[in-house]
Amino acid sequence: MTAASDRAADELRTRILGGEYRPGERLGETELAATLGVSRTPVREALRRLAADGLVEITTNKGARVVEHPHADLDAIFAIRAHVEGIAARTAAERVSDADLDRLDEIATELTRCSDAGLIEEVYRLNSQFHGLINGLSESTVLTSTVNQLIHASVLFRTLHAFDEDARRRSCAHHHEIVAALRARDGAWAEAVMHAHLFSARASLLGPRPRGADEGSR
């Protein structure tokens, strides 16, 4: 939002996703304010925003804690992400501008480079940008915030670290292919690749699918 509030939110997000604050850990407003060098007000705003993104849980008069996912199933998260981001990709194909395409191309290329170099943090950042850009094209506040929530939830499990070499290369290839599909203004293609992209990621993280796990869901 504003300088202080934004910085606080970004900083906290980074720390939570980076594992600096562990799931279930208490986040005191006063303490955070001191740490971040701002007053409690922007800290509060930042915490509310992170709560909206599903990163922390706020209980009245009890404060904020890093969200715990005791029975969060990555399985469902990726199924939903595939569906939602697939829709986003499809609609994006109709609205994407040439400038957007060039930007996406840049990101995909840079992403491949960083991925090859093993720069995990950079990969995470660029990956967020890539998906965020596409999701943003849908121009739907609800949709983008939904996806953000899901993405954060999955990132909390440090998904990217678990990728093996094949999956890593596939992921990079998918990004480029998505750009190609968008450049061709081919919504169905873009959606299909996005599905593959996320199902591939899920498979890498969770191993083989149990029989009939997705039965009836597509």
Added chain:
Amino acid sequence: MTAASDRAADELRTRILGGEYRPGERLGETELAATLGVSRTPVREALRRLAADGLVEITTNKGARVVEHPHADLDAIFAIRAHVEGIAARTAAERVSDADLDRLDEIATELTRCSDAGLIEEVYRLNSQFHGLINGLSESTVLTSTVNQLIHASVLFRTLHAFDEDARRRSCAHHHEIVAALRARDGAWAEAVMHAHLFSARASLLGPRPRGADEGSR
């Protein structure tokens, strides 16, 4: 969140949904604070929350405005809801207890009664309970919170008011059929009805689908 903040958020939500504040209208913090009888702080929090729900748009140093074209979202929202709640219904079929079933039956019956009597507010409440109960059975925090957000977002545009007589009856019938499917422990059936339930609602609200609108999404 807290008393004042909650009251402010609820009040603003009601007013926006009720059309008291028109799309694009500016919402000044000071003015709202005076109107609601609280200070600016809880008003600010309420506005941020509504922004997270997609009801208002906040621009830094420029304030909050009621969102302009919410209906653009409804299409995507219902598509996602159908998918996610379909999954929830399917998994619920495996886990639902007899007590849950009886409770769902009660709600569905009461829902039909209130719907026939035209008690819109009650219908809202019971409908939320019904879907919430089913979604809760999935025991996935991420899933339920995602859906809650979407439900929230779709409720807001006074969706139910727009239902015609046929659609209203179909909706009631769907609820009962979902209970029947769950009682039969038939996940595929439950999922299918839930899809129909939400697609029917969407159709009632948005009219005929444009050609190929859902192409490739199932």
Added chain:
DNA sequence: TCGACGTCGAATGTATGCAATGCGCGAGAA
């Protein structure tokens, strides 16, 4: 010794004061 109640402390929620940014209006020049 165990349990319950009361008080104290810390942290959140709310209100208000101060600073900074954006916007509109008006005056002056071309």
Added chain:
DNA sequence: TTCTCGCGCATTGCATACATTCGACGTCGA
């Protein structure tokens, strides 16, 4: 007359002070 520059006002963002609530510790009683 119109465009531009600049100043003043209003509103938002941040900081701080006050109120309220929750939890913990200690004491008293059974």
